[in-house]
Amino acid sequence: MPYIAPSDRQELYDNVRYPETAGELNFCITSLIDCYLSVSKNYQAINDCLGALEGAKLELYRRVAAPYEDKKIVANGEVYSEDTLK
Numbered sequence: 001m002p003y004i005a006p007s008d009r010q011e012l013y014d015n016v017r018y019p020e021t022a023g024e025l026n027f028c029i030t031s032l033i034d035c036y037l038s039v040s041k042n043y044q045a046i047n048d049c050l051g052a053l054e055g056a057k058l059e060l061y062r063r064v065a066a067p068y069e070d071k072k073i074v075a076n077g078e079v080y081s082e083d084t085l086k
Helices: 006-013 022-039 043-076
Strands: none
Touching: 006 022, 022 043
């Protein structure tokens, strides 16, 4: 959830420090979307935000999560049967 203590918000707004928790990361993302929507809040702008979030999610998975999981498969062994992977 993006609801962090008011005392923690200003440093994140001012880029004094990077987010350190999931809540702080969520707050930063939500704040950026809030800024974008403050210019124009209509269907297109909302759709733009959802598309950007989905694209960022997919790119994070493709570039970071999938390679990490591939290393874990090598280290710990495959879970799926060969038939499933065909």
